[in-house]
Amino acid sequence: MSKLKSIVSEGAGHINPVDVADYLRIGGYDGLKKAVAMKPLEVIEEVKKATLLGRGGAAYPSGRKWEHLFHIPETPKYIVCNADEGEPGTFKDRLLMSKLPLRLIEGITIAGCVFGAKAGYIYVRGEYRKIQRRLLEAISRAKDAGFLGKNILGKFDFDIHIISGAGAYVCGENSALLNSTEGRVGRPRIKPPHLAEVGLFLQPTLVNNVESLCSIPYIVTAGGEAFCKLGRPDSGGTKLVCLSGHVRRRQVYEVPLGGVTLRELIYDPEIGGGLPDGQRLKFFHLGGQSGPIGSPEQLDTVYSHRELGKAGLSVGSGAVVVMNEDVGLIDYLTGVTEFFLHESCGKCVPCREGNKQIYKILKKLAKPGEATAADLALLRRLVTTMISASFCGLGQTAAVALNTAWKHFKGEFEANVDQSKPAAAA
Ligand SMILES: Cc1cc2nc3c(=O)[nH]c(=O)nc-3n(C[C@H](O)[C@H](O)[C@H](O)COP(=O)(O)O)c2cc1C
Numbered sequence: 001m002s003k004l005k006s007i008v009s010e011g012a013g014h015i016n017p018v019d020v021a022d023y024l025r026i027g028g029y030d031g032l033k034k035a036v037a038m039k040p041l042e043v044i045e046e047v048k049k050a051t052l053l054g055r056g057g058a059a060y061p062s063g064r065k066w067e068h069l070f071h072i073p074e075t076p077k078y079i080v081c082n083a084d085e086g087e088p089g090t091f092k093d094r095l096l097m098s099k100l101p102l103r104l105i106e107g108i109t110i111a112g113c114v115f116g117a118k119a120g121y122i123y124v125r126g127e128y129r130k131i132q133r134r135l136l137e138a139i140s141r142a143k144d145a146g147f148l149g150k151n152i153l154g155k156f157d158f159d160i161h162i163i164s165g166a167g168a169y170v171c172g173e174n175s176a177l178l179n180s181t182e183g184r185v186g187r188p189r190i191k192p193p194h195l196a197e198v199g200l201f202l203q204p205t206l207v208n209n210v211e212s213l214c215s216i217p218y219i220v221t222a223g224g225e226a227f228c229k230l231g232r233p234d235s236g237g238t239k240l241v242c243l244s245g246h247v248r249r250r251q252v253y254e255v256p257l258g259g260v261t262l263r264e265l266i267y268d269p270e271i272g273g274g275l276p277d278g279q280r281l282k283f284f285h286l287g288g289q290s291g292p293i294g295s296p297e298q299l300d301t302v303y304s305h306r307e308l309g310k311a312g313l314s315v316g317s318g319a320v321v322v323m324n325e326d327v328g329l330i331d332y333l334t335g336v337t338e339f340f341l342h343e344s345c346g347k348c349v350p351c352r353e354g355n356k357q358i359y360k361i362l363k364k365l366a367k368p369g370e371a372t373a374a375d376l377a378l379l380r381r382l383v384t385t386m387i388s389a390s391f392c393g394l395g396q397t398a399a400v401a402l403n404t405a406w407k408h409f410k411g412e413f414e415a416n417v418d419q420s421k422p423a424a425a426a
């Protein structure tokens with residue numbers, strides 16, 4: 001029996017993405033039609049029952065987020081879709097937006113209906129120019145068909161706007177994303193206040209990822225329980241997984257959360273198909289550059305938020321980057337750190353300086369005899385400081401790959417260290 005599912009991605013590649021009639025044929029807009037006839041709290045109850053953990057990376061329960069926002073009395077409220085997809089190794093929102101833009105529009109419109117919002121925004125990664133055009137086309141078609149704009153299904157008004165990012169990874173962080181949407185510098189805001197209270201234009205705001213919002217039509221149509229049962233009670237539904245690196249079949253797969261192991265993801269002939277040309281697995285990197293690195297001994301871990309969490313791993317954005325034995329760990333981590341060094345917004349010291357110092361030490365570790373034991377000790381201190389003292393998620397997660405790799409491959413960090421040298425720091 002196939003391990004793959006087709007729920008959130010159902011219809012991808014089989015319909016004309018912007019044709020409303022095609023979308024209706026696969027059950028499109030059933031969710032919105034149902035939602036407008038329900039009380040807002042009934043819809044939120046379904047989202048809670050679904051145990052939908054945010055698909056943007058932080059895995060925050062969407063039901064709780066929706067309930068919190070609902071009880072904030074201030075209006076107007078805004079709906080914002082995080083389509084920045086800046087996490088390296090992540091390309092599933094691109095698939096949803098290019099193949100099923102109407103599903104995303106439907107999900108956002110359901111949220112608009114629940115919260116009585118008049119406007120929604122999709123903040124799209126700047127590099128996704130073609131997708132931005134496709135979304136604009138889909139928005140226009142949805143309006144023509146009466147599913148967006150004035151008097152939707154005879155019940156409410158709601159419009160969706162497209163905002164283009166400009167290529168900064170930090171703008172995927174939800175508060176930086178709102179600043180950028182407002183035309184300000186894309187730097188994170190201090191929290192609290194939560195964005196549900198003080199969000200876009202300082203108004204109550206819902207921020208959800210593309211995949212999270214694309215799950216909403218199914219949740220409303222089939223019910224939260226049905227969605228939850230596709231996965232596990234603690235992490236409901238399916239997840240789009242992005243397989244890349246040294247694996248045969250690099251693409252997006254939709255799998256039931258808790259229904260496959262990491263081994264199946266990488267080696268099953270229907271999914272990753274294993275490494276090519278007899279290559280052997282050295283490690284895998286989950287959830288993007290900000291996620292943990294795992295070793296082959298962890299391959300039998302079940303792919304769900306809880307099981308991965310117990311193993312010190314995480315789902316994150318859904319990226320699974322596979323690396324073979326030829327990859328030098330220090331080289332790989334240098335690349336990861338270079339990314340964060342480049343993307344750090346510079347607002348806080350632990351991240352701005354921490355990434356710089358880690359980069360320097362990794363460069364030393366790459367050359368035999370250059371680094372000392374004191375460098376390794378400093379590296380460990382920097383990692384702890386960055387994780388605990390950085391202002392936003394970027395700095396807090398920048399050293400997660402390094403920290404987890406340390407657990408499995410300590411020997412590789414120590415290989416080039418000259419133990420005879422005095423313990424002078426970097
Ligand atoms: C540096 C950084 C980059 C992020 N990039 C993204 C992104 O590209 N897309 C996304 O959906 N969430 C991203 N997030 C997570 C968002 O801050 C937020 O948790 C998410 O949009 C909430 O939606 P969800 O609950 O549906 O996942 C990022 C977080 C950080 C700290």
Ligand code: SF4
Nearest residue numbers: 346347348351392395
């Ligand atoms: S951790 Fe600090 S420097 Fe790094 S991106 Fe966040 S706010 Fe900017």
